[in-house]
Amino acid sequence: xxxxxxxxxxxxxxxxxxxxxxxxxxxxxxxxxxxxxxxxxxxxxxxxxxxxxxxxxxxxxxxxxxxxxxxxxxxxxxxxxxxxxxxxxxxxxxxxxxxxxxxxxxxxxxxxxxxxxxxxxxxxxxxxxxxxxxxxxxxxxxxxxxxxxxxxxxxxxxxxxxxxxxxxxxxxxxxxxxxxxxxxxxxxxxxxxxxxxxxxxxxxxxxxxxxxxxxxxxx
Ligand code: GRF
Numbered sequence: 001x002x003x004x005x006x007x008x009x010x011x012x013x014x015x016x017x018x019x020x021x022x023x024x025x026x027x028x029x030x031x032x033x034x035x036x037x038x039x040x041x042x043x044x045x046x047x048x049x050x051x052x053x054x055x056x057x058x059x060x061x062x063x064x065x066x067x068x069x070x071x072x073x074x075x076x077x078x079x080x081x082x083x084x085x086x087x088x089x090x091x092x093x094x095x096x097x098x099x100x101x102x103x104x105x106x107x108x109x110x111x112x113x114x115x116x117x118x119x120x121x122x123x124x125x126x127x128x129x130x131x132x133x134x135x136x137x138x139x140x141x142x143x144x145x146x147x148x149x150x151x152x153x154x155x156x157x158x159x160x161x162x163x164x165x166x167x168x169x170x171x172x173x174x175x176x177x178x179x180x181x182x183x184x185x186x187x188x189x190x191x192x193x194x195x196x197x198x199x200x201x202x203x204x205x206x207x208x209x210x211x212x213x214x215x216x217x218x219x
Contacts, residue, residue, distance in 0.1 A: 005086035005196040008037040010093040013127075015047020016180055017091035017112055017188055022054045024189035033196030037083055039076070041095045063095045073098035087195055090149065091188065094126060099151055107202055109149035109156075110195060112188045114179050116161055117145040121154035131172040131179070140166055142175065144183035146191035148202065157207045159200060160187040 007030075009018050018038065024030050038051035038058035051058035061079050066072040077100065080088075090097075090111040102109065113121055114130045120142075125133065134142045143163035148156035162183040166175060194200050199210040 002032050002196075002198060005033045006036045006084050007033050007087045007089060007192065007196070008039060008080060008083065008085045009035055009051075009089045009091050010039045010041070011045050011047035011091055012041045012094040013045055013047065013092045015045060015050045015092065017184055018047045019050050020185035021089065021091065021189055021192060022050065022056070024193070029189055030193045031197050033087065033192060037080075037085065039079055041093060047092070069096065069098045070100070073100045076101055077104060087192065088149075089188070089192055096153065097149065102149060102151055107148055108195075110159065110188075110191055111147055111149050111154070111156070112184050113145045113147065113154050114176065114184060115145065116141075116143045116163060117147060117154055117158060121145075123153050125154070128172045128176055131175045134166070135170060135172065135175065142166055142179060144179050144187060146187045148207075157202050157205050159191040159194065159207050159209075162187050 009021060011018050021030065021035060025035055035056055038047065038056050040048050040058065040060045041063045043060045043062060048058050059079060061075050063072055066075055072095065086108065088105050088109045090109065115121055115134060120130050120133050141163045143161055145158055146160045147154065147158045150156040164178050164182045194209060201208045201210065
């Protein structure tokens with residue numbers, strides 16, 4: 001029997017991906033995991049109110065309060081100390097995690113990125129900037145990617161992806177909302193549940209998703 005995994009969600013903004021995780025948890029769709037802690041990189045993040053409403057412990061560890069990313073990393077590790085966190089989820093988290101956090105939580109950090117990696121990702125590609133570049137490219141599809149985090153920005157092994165159409169007349173706002181609603185808010189909870197069920201194997205820079213053991217055991 002797997003022990004239930006403790007999930008920490010890191011946020012910076014509106015928290016719609018956090019809300020998708022909370023809603024999935026309430027529907028029983030995050031198997032073998034529970035959100036036990038929310039960390040915000042600034043005190044303006046509306047995501048904090050979502051955590052409050054859901055009764056989830058939350059804290060601001062403000063990026064601005066630290067002179068360097070090394071000091072911020074140390075503050076993050078201190079905030080996670082004694083919480084027995086098994087998985088960190090970056091849900092609209094706009095600060096870059098440094099090597100000490102990544103090393104301590106190797107292959108236990110999942111990020112949601114609003115494009116089909118390896119397209120439109122890496123340094124400088126975040127939030128609406130991604131959708132501006134996608135629209136400028138003339139592509140007819142885009143989407144979102146849930147992936148593990150390593151030292152390369154948006155470079156970790158891909159877990160799940162979902163494509164969405166680009167429609168005539170789309171602008172960044174319309175496209176961002178479609179990608180969030182039709183892709184991000186669906187694949188992030190699914191990826192988190194797969195992790196908590198120990199159904200993701202990392203093979204080189206790729207992942208293999210194992211079958212649903214519960215279904216396999218069915219007669
Ligand atoms: C979204 O564009 C998401 O793709 C990215 O951060 C933005 C805000 O997400 N990861 P949220 O509403 O704060 O979850």
